[in-house]
Amino acid sequence: MINHKPDDTLPLKSTISATSRVEWQTVTLSIIIYGGFLALTWFWQSLPVVAVIGLGGWLIAWHGSLQHEVIHGHPTRNRFVNDAIGWPPLSLWLPYAIYREGHLTHHRDEHLTDPIEDPESSYFTQAAWERMGGIGRLLAAWNTTLLGRLTLGPIVMIASFLAQEAALVLNRDRRRAVIWLRHALGVAVILVWVSEVCGMPPWLYVFGFVYVGAALTRLRSYAEHRYADHHDERTAIVENSPLFGLLFLYNNLHVLHHKRPGVPWYRIPMLYRRDRDALIAVNGGLVYDGYLDVARRFLFRPHDDPRHPLHRHFGSGTADGMTEHAGVSIVERELA
Template sequence: MEYRIPTLANAAVATILLGLNALMFVIVPLVLVPSSAWWLLVLLPCALATNSMWFLAHEAFHANLMPGKRLNEVLGRALCVCLFVPFVVVRFGHLQHHRFNGALVDRPDLYDANRTWPPLAWIGYYFQLIGGFYLQEALSFFVFLLPRRLIPKAVRAGLSAYDEGSARIRDLAATTFAKPEIVRAARVDLVLALALHGLALWLYGPWWWAFALAVALRAFMVSFANNLPHYGTGTADVKYALNLRLPRAVNFLLLNFYCHRVHHHDPRIPWTRLPRVMREQGMEFDVGYMQAARAQFKGPIALNALNGR
């Protein structure tokens, strides 16, 4: 089935979110803070909008953001520059997530106790959960500063082939990230991201720490949301994910992202249609959002324990 991209709705949401970034990066330090330091509190709602921004970029990953490949990518890249993550990397990672959902490199909640020392798995898991996932995505920008011929080696060194799916993701990443157009796009976006964040730090002056805290909150929110609809689920069905129950207004503000199983069944469905398609297909919510969020703190799960459930 073909779905119409909700161009006006996406343009409106993008305008609001990019406006919040203009507020966070420029208007607060340049216009508001000089009159009163209390204006720094505006950074909190700006940072709390992070996941809506991430989920709108996610629409661009699936070419659901804007009609036309060029416009879709430009807007997706703009959102990612504001988040200080490389669009080419996060798009690749998410599309491989759909192909290889269950591969260990894609599932921080799972580990093979025969290959990974459990305490190390727990440390790595909580690092990922509280900000490490975002940090890894942000740092991947700097791989593209290497000579292009060295990028595949760096990618292979950075990604482990825990299982067949992980090995395939690593091989695809090594090939994809060395393509000239990918390297060029990542380098341009890195320059823009560094300029934007560097400008903000300079404008905040003695209040730089407030901006840094807002970015740290962004890192936590993105990392905490990354694996939430997949925590504790199996590895056999690549289309499986949890549908998480939220108040309708909150679900809307998060672009219905947590109607997640229906999204995995058909990534072409725009965010505006997900609840309706979910009802039409007879799907229900599996668990409440807060219950799923608390469950993540139970820690990583050994594969043999998961398979024994």
């Protein structure tokens, strides 16, 4: 294990989190994403279907990255304005308010990867693992490979998320019901625009935009975290990925984001280059050389045992009445 360097070897929070009143780089990005979405859905019939699917999936994943940026206080100092930028439900299935709540909970780094405390954990407690049955465990094991995460992963996360949310609403959680009502109104507007105004078949939007976008986001989240004894060593770095780095707004340099979550996306590459050695020391050397390296290691092999090391006994999980997340991430339910 690499010895940790203290936080004072990294840039001061006060200096790297300070931003101008309006971050025009992020404002410009939001205009590009929403403008690109409107243009692609309007002119889709003029393009090959493969191009529509590729661009549509990219835009939905990019929009998820923008929502993540907004959650962390960008591009203005006004939360109402920021939330308005992130709220439109282009992905259809993930309400922004739920994503925001879960992701901020995820940033309690001392609980990273814990399937009870971390809503973005991809691990299971032993109790949840046993309840899944043979077929469920087989599917979960396949989902720990990169190929499984990209193909099966989106439907698993979306279906699991919707089932959990339906249970909350049916259990008369009024706050959740209000969130979903507002979300449904936004979804209705998106679908009317896509299908009625632009004439796009719903299947093309659901598959080419939503599903492919979710798969791209699953690529980002696949190797972001793994269990380690020290919480700083649970967060990975994926270097040398300029294209996906832009798509993920450099969240692939994930340990920097967790150590300094207030840093705006456009400053991350410079800060990472400057403090690379300190960051690698902090995360124990958990570094991948691009997403091809991730694919080489894990395309057909599991990233980790899906059972969390600290919850492999029935007595340490839900038997004490604590709520478990069943190893399904709010953010990875697209968005993680």
